[in-house]
Amino acid sequence: MVSRVIPVDDFDLVIFGGTGDLARRKILPGLFRRFCSGQMPAQSRIIGAARSELSDAAFRRDIKAALEEFLPKDSFSAKEVKAFLDQLHYVRIDATGTEGWGALKKLVRNDKDTIQAFYFSVAPSLFGDLAERLHTNKIAGPGARIVVEKPFGRDLGSAKKLNSTLRDHFDESQIYRIDHYLGKETVQNLMAVRFGNMLFEPLWNAQYVDHVQITVAETVGVGGRGAYYDKSGAMRDMVQNHLMQLLCLIAMEPPSHFDPDAVRDEKLKVIRALDPPKRDDIVRGQYESATDGKGYLEEVESNDSITESFIAMKLAISNWRWAGVPFYLRTGKRMKARTSEISIVFKETPHSIFDKDSGRHRNILSIRLQPNEGITLGVTIKEPGPGGMRLVDVPLDMTFADALGPEAEGVPDAYERLIMDVIRGNQTLFMRGDEVEAAWSWTDPIIEDWTRRGERPKPYDVGTTGPEDAAVLMHREGRRWLDIKA
Incomplete structure (x- = not known):
């Protein structure tokens, strides 16, 4: 039996919290596996965004170390790693302020041929700030998708408030509440x-x-x-x-x-x-x-x-x-x-x-x-x-x-x-x-x-x-x- 791998369309994926544990342990190693399978277009880009002061090169070194730590040693080649790392970029961002949003806007493509996705791998308290700034800085286009991790609220009241905040800037069809199970x-x-x-x-x-x-x-x-x-x-x-x-x-x-x-x-x-x-x-x-x-x-x-x-x-x-x-x-x-x-x-x-x-x-x-x-x-x-x-x-x-x-x-x-x-x-x-x-x-x-x-x-x-x-x-x-x- 041969497994079919269907390539996806060209995309830009921004990972807020790109230097965090979830990004290093699951998200980026997972994307690397999809890259090696031929599912990711070569022109697609993955953009890490976090508070740390890092260059693109430093971010790539960090992710290279994560791949070596969290994936089997014999599951990839040095050539594949280099090709994947070339698709990575980094922006220092202030989720609650103004720093970095201009640089992110310049980096993220906003055209009809590129899918935009924004992964909120951060504390839920920052979801609203990120959604608002993506909107006010006109970074997210009309077809953009946002991914939010649990916990999605801690009770009914907070869940309703969070839903309302996200819907102020994104339609329900754009919101992906992820449960890895x-x-x-x-x-x-x-x-x-x-x-x-x-x-x-x-x-x-x-x-x-x-x-x-x-x-x-x-x-x-x-x-x-x-x-x-x-x-x-x-x-x-x-x-x-x-x-x-x-x-x-x-x-x-x-x-x-x-x-x-x-x-x-x-x-x-x-x-x-x-x-x-x-x-x-x-x-x-x-x-x-x-x-x-x-x-x-x-x-x-x-x-x-x-x-x-x-x-x-x-x-x-x-x-x-x-x-x-x-x-x-x-x-x-x-x-x-x-x-x-x-x-x-x-x-x-x-x-x-x-x-x-x-x-x-x-x-x-x-x-x-x-x-x-x-x-x-x-x-x-x-x-x-x-x-x-x-x-x-x-x-x-x-x-x-x-x-x-x-x-x-x-x-x-x-x-x-x-x-x-x-x-x-x-x-x-x-x-x-x-x-x-x-x-x-x-x-x-x-x-x-x-x-x-x-x-x-x-x-x-x-x-x-x-x-x-x-x-x-x-x-x-x-x-x-x-x-x-x-």
């Missing part, structure tokens, strides 16, 4: 599995599905993000955006077409159909200190923080398709293994023709986002050998690296794909403003309730699957979490 190959394959196969869609409803589990577990703690994270917590940092988006893709109705607004319309309907969870359907946790590292309180340098580093929830969607089907979400830091997985657990057969010794069996469709992206369908078969009808569950496994061979190694990562979608003008995998606001409308009352009550998170040990109460959340209804595997 939606750029993962397996997330998009989820839509292909659902809507491209007659096998699954007829079963994708309350008649056949017992429950759905979504797990995003991390082994790292808050580390250097302690100051930010302690004001955010797992609910704001993960559930309101990443897990909510995965839930929407699992639960949404088939869109009429695979285009941006049709897909996002269906996702919005899911968020609006979400019931407010009951208090005893939510478990909040906070990891404790252990011999192998600091606990949460030590990392955020606080003795009394009640911010959660773990959350598990049972959710219900009030519509015909999913009536009575619980959706279980969990995410946390310093857990047993790093994994992101969605599991659709189907009901047992209505009547078993086998004796009781054959055990209980059910089909589980698992979509692994990381690590080892792939899809597994568990099926029940007879265990080989004599001795009667003994049943055993085995996986039909499509790990991309195994199934696709060398082609899987060249699959673009999330940032690569999403940035190229920005250049193409495809908003399908980006959040719309009303979608963000609907998610905050659902999230805010939950946070306000536990904040008002001063509820402390349940402690859990580093390297485990979270607080015991999270297991009880499942056990009380005769279910269990699937194991977290690396």
Whole structure:
């Protein structure tokens, strides 16, 4: 199988925060991979913009070091690196003042044949300043696109204000709110599995599905993000955006077409159909200190923080398709293994023709986002050998690296794909403003309730699957979490 690489049109991409960690670790290495694949036109330009006093040459040296640090050593040649670096430029800019905007205007092409894109890889507090200055300095043309990173607000009020500020200068069709989870190959394959196969869609409803589990577990703690994270917590940092988006893709109705607004319309309907969870359907946790590292309180340098580093929830969607089907979400830091997985657990057969010794069996469709992206369908078969009808569950496994061979190694990562979608003008995998606001409308009352009550998170040990109460959340209804595997 040969992977098709379709070149994009000529573009100028300005990365505000071009010397920052995200730019060095993800954005620019991703663009370099797209350049090496032949997807970037030779005349396209990438312009770093930041507060540091750097020349073009110094900026290129810094990015060369980033490529060597964050990409495999044998994945590129010196010739490719030089050709890519030649497309890089740098402008020292004051996001809240006047310095550098004239130089940026001279550098960015503003003609009908060049796509303009502006990546806001900066703190959300600067989004409005950047949008205003791009407008007042007449740098951004009518077809310009802006990319904004999460967190997109910290509650409904701030999200509405930010949306309003951006819309003062850009149309909604120009705003790309990026969530890198939606750029993962397996997330998009989820839509292909659902809507491209007659096998699954007829079963994708309350008649056949017992429950759905979504797990995003991390082994790292808050580390250097302690100051930010302690004001955010797992609910704001993960559930309101990443897990909510995965839930929407699992639960949404088939869109009429695979285009941006049709897909996002269906996702919005899911968020609006979400019931407010009951208090005893939510478990909040906070990891404790252990011999192998600091606990949460030590990392955020606080003795009394009640911010959660773990959350598990049972959710219900009030519509015909999913009536009575619980959706279980969990995410946390310093857990047993790093994994992101969605599991659709189907009901047992209505009547078993086998004796009781054959055990209980059910089909589980698992979509692994990381690590080892792939899809597994568990099926029940007879265990080989004599001795009667003994049943055993085995996986039909499509790990991309195994199934696709060398082609899987060249699959673009999330940032690569999403940035190229920005250049193409495809908003399908980006959040719309009303979608963000609907998610905050659902999230805010939950946070306000536990904040008002001063509820402390349940402690859990580093390297485990979270607080015991999270297991009880499942056990009380005769279910269990699937194991977290690396």
